[in-house]
Amino acid sequence: MAGQTDPHISLFSPEEVEFMGEDELVEIVPNMNMEPLNFIAGDFGRFVPQIPTQVPLWLAVALKRRGKCTFRPPQWLSVDNLTQILEAEREPQSKFQPLPFSYVEIARLLFDHARDDIPDMYMVRSLVEDIRDVRLHKLENNLGSFQGTSAVKMDNVSAMEVNLVRPFARRALEAFYKHDKPEADTADRDTRSSRQPREANNEPRRPLRQR
Amino acid sequence: MFLFTARFSLTASETETFSDGLSVERKRVKPILMASNSDMGSADFESLSSTSDVELLKRAWRNEKAAPEILPYEGDLVERAKGQIELVEGNIEDYVENGMDPLVVSLYQMDLDRTQFLLRSYLRVRLLKIEKFMFHTLKSEEAESRLSEQEKVFATKCVADLAKHFEESVLIKLRESYRSVLKQSLISEEDDMVPEPHLDTFVVSRSNSHVTLNLYEEGESHQIVEMYRGDVYFIRYKVAKGAIESGKVDLI
Amino acid sequence: MAKYYDIDDILIEEEFAPVIFHKPVNGVTIDPSAETSCVEQGAKVELPFWLAHELHLRQAVSINLPACFDQKTRLEIQADAACVDLRSRCPYFYEFGCKLQPLVTDRTIGILLSTAFKIRYKERLTKVFTATHLTASKFLPFLTKEETNLYEAAHLSMTTFRKWRTGGPRFQRASILGRKRKES
Numbered sequence: 001m002a003g004q005t006d007p008h009i010s011l012f013s014p015e016e017v018e019f020m021g022e023d024e025l026v027e028i029v030p031n032m033n034m035e036p037l038n039f040i041a042g043d044f045g046r047f048v049p050q051i052p053t054q055v056p057l058w059l060a061v062a063l064k065r066r067g068k069c070t071f072r073p074p075q076w077l078s079v080d081n082l083t084q085i086l087e088a089e090r091e092p093q094s095k096f097q098p099l100p101f102s103y104v105e106i107a108r109l110l111f112d113h114a115r116d117d118i119p120d121m122y123m124v125r126s127l128v129e130d131i132r133d134v135r136l137h138k139l140e141n142n143l144g145s146f147q148g149t150s151a152v153k154m155d156n157v158s159a160m161e162v163n164l165v166r167p168f169a170r171r172a173l174e175a176f177y178k179h180d181k182p183e184a185d186t187a188d189r190d191t192r193s194s195r196q197p198r199e200a201n202n203e204p205r206r207p208l209r210q211r
Numbered sequence: 212m213f214l215f216t217a218r219f220s221l222t223a224s225e226t227e228t229f230s231d232g233l234s235v236e237r238k239r240v241k242p243i244l245m246a247s248n249s250d251m252g253s254a255d256f257e258s259l260s261s262t263s264d265v266e267l268l269k270r271a272w273r274n275e276k277a278a279p280e281i282l283p284y285e286g287d288l289v290e291r292a293k294g295q296i297e298l299v300e301g302n303i304e305d306y307v308e309n310g311m312d313p314l315v316v317s318l319y320q321m322d323l324d325r326t327q328f329l330l331r332s333y334l335r336v337r338l339l340k341i342e343k344f345m346f347h348t349l350k351s352e353e354a355e356s357r358l359s360e361q362e363k364v365f366a367t368k369c370v371a372d373l374a375k376h377f378e379e380s381v382l383i384k385l386r387e388s389y390r391s392v393l394k395q396s397l398i399s400e401e402d403d404m405v406p407e408p409h410l411d412t413f414v415v416s417r418s419n420s421h422v423t424l425n426l427y428e429e430g431e432s433h434q435i436v437e438m439y440r441g442d443v444y445f446i447r448y449k450v451a452k453g454a455i456e457s458g459k460v461d462l463i
Numbered sequence: 464m465a466k467y468y469d470i471d472d473i474l475i476e477e478e479f480a481p482v483i484f485h486k487p488v489n490g491v492t493i494d495p496s497a498e499t500s501c502v503e504q505g506a507k508v509e510l511p512f513w514l515a516h517e518l519h520l521r522q523a524v525s526i527n528l529p530a531c532f533d534q535k536t537r538l539e540i541q542a543d544a545a546c547v548d549l550r551s552r553c554p555y556f557y558e559f560g561c562k563l564q565p566l567v568t569d570r571t572i573g574i575l576l577s578t579a580f581k582i583r584y585k586e587r588l589t590k591v592f593t594a595t596h597l598t599a600s601k602f603l604p605f606l607t608k609e610e611t612n613l614y615e616a617a618h619l620s621m622t623t624f625r626k627w628r629t630g631g632p633r634f635q636r637a638s639i640l641g642r643k644r645k646e647s
Contacts, residue, residue: 014623014627018627019328037315038321039320040296040299041325059318062317150426150427153442153443162415162443162463166415167619167620168617170412171613174412176581179557395467403467404467406468
């Protein structure tokens with residue numbers, strides 16, 4: 001178990017998770033005319049004042065920062081909907097409520113750059129934070145029910161949430177797998193104990209550090 | 212350790228091969244699918260854009276970052292991405308020269324930067340893995356076949372440099388039977404000093420379609436897991452390896 | 464061998480295990496204070512695991528469980544696994560145990576390791592994401608190396624997440640990028 005995984009490989013920083021979330025489409029209302037943009041990532045626009053259009057979040061933020069559009073906040077990001085979700089998340093024994101896979105990243109980018117476009121912004125923000133906290137506690141409970149296995153389903157867990165528990169969960173599952181590996185333990189032991197005496201007679205054929 | 216001296220240049224200095232008159236043509240950067248079929252319906256467009264090269268590159272980058280071992284090199288995809296990057300670089304130059312709205316230019320630049328980030332990060336993660344498991348990579352034909360030609364050159368050079376360093380600084384001073392870079396001593400049956408990727412680690416996967424995976428290897432207990440489209444799992448890499456390479460499952 | 468250069472793996476094999484010699488061995492000094500340089504048949508000696516393992520392969524010794532897996536520890540683990548100070552007994556409690564498991568006659572060690580880990584994991588480690596560092600610091604000194612690694616993995620990702628949430632620096636284009644590369 002010790003020193004099992006290289007910390008520099010197989011990890012995503014929150015910024016990288018955010019980068020992926022920035023490709024999610026959102027609706028904006030431009031206030032200027034602009035020809036369609038033919039990006040490597042796809043074609044967007046044309047942009048006509050007052051005509052809503054779908055663009056990736058990063059493009060929306062870039063336009064918003066230059067005062068060229070307003071956001072149409074996504075439906076799920078409303079006080080009503082979030083209140084319902086929070087209540088449902090708080091039900092004892094409840095499952096994770098469905099939310100967009102990038103809800104943490106989308107919410108943060110909108111709160112940072114489009115606060116004037118979100119009705120009841122402060123209420124919405126605190127609801128999102130409460131939801132995230134409740135879900136984090138639930139995630140911990142899920143982690144607590146881990147056992148030796150090769151697959152654990154994470155229903156409706158979002159990108160940022162799964163990334164948050166990834167380094168821990170990975171190590172824990174490796175440890176559980178090592179301790180609980182079905183049958184392999186006994187099989188391994190039998191082959192080893194029957195093999196070893198024979199090897200003993202063939203000495204010296206051995207590595208300096210035995211595996 | 213040798214990483215930052217090696218550079219996979221994406222440069223293709225052929226901006227000058229395009230004459231100015233072509234700038235309108237160059238705006239289209241979807242050479243494969245879109246060029247021949249520019250008036251397709253929006254439904255077709257949806258399905259195509261959902262697997263645009265940027266999406267594919269993002270998928271390749273995520274898989275490569277998340278997997279403990281090096282994955283097969285996405286050569287065609289990298290070439291296409293490089294081509295698109297060059298085109299857009301050329302376009303942006305023209306835009307500036309033609310006095311296009313700086314806002315629009317900066318948006319094209321952002322799109323370019325995002326694609327370049329994916330490509331660079333993808334290649335860098337691979338270099339990191341090649342360095343970390345260089346001896347393993349070169350002695351396993353299967354692993355070596357996953358590298359690009361440039362990467363093979365890099366790996367070979369890394370191995371040669373490191374072996375030379377070990378030999379000159381330490382091994383030359385040891386008795387002959389302990390001078391191998393790969394084996395602890397002459398009597399070692401196998402290459403027992405070669406670090407290998409840890410395939411029993413766990414990764415996070417999301418399935419693209421209905422997949423049934425066997426959770427254990429031959430001879431261990433039989434247990435399967437059924438994954439449906441969109442399901443997210445912590446899963447042992449070895450179990451999901453085949454499904455990742457066939458594209459049924461993505462690492463996230 | 465995947466772990467040849469793994470410092471933890473090397474240290475695990477430095478842990479001592481008690482052995483009983485099955486044959487007399489001449490010309491070795493295991494105990495520097497001994498008068499003769501030979502070990503008698505039936506001698507009980509503590510050896511580092513790597514040596515004990517080699518001798519075991521040659522059927523020269525049999526290995527017994529070291530003190531960190533003794534009855535007293537087992538009783539304590541049975542009573543309240545989460546509160547046992549495993550680090551002072553052996554910082555590599557689980558990994559060392561796993562290495563010993565196939566070599567000793569005692570068949571209960573596997574279950575001991577997995578029960579201890581399960582309970583301690585659930586009670587001590589899974590709350591790391593929401594617990595304050597202060598609550599955690601009370602039990603930190605009792606954790607084995609791997610348990611500490613787990614704790615730190617969680618703590619680190621929580622810290623980087625908080626940093627991101629409260630507005631850490633975003634991806635920005637390095638000034639070196641975005642320039643035309645054909646000039647270089």
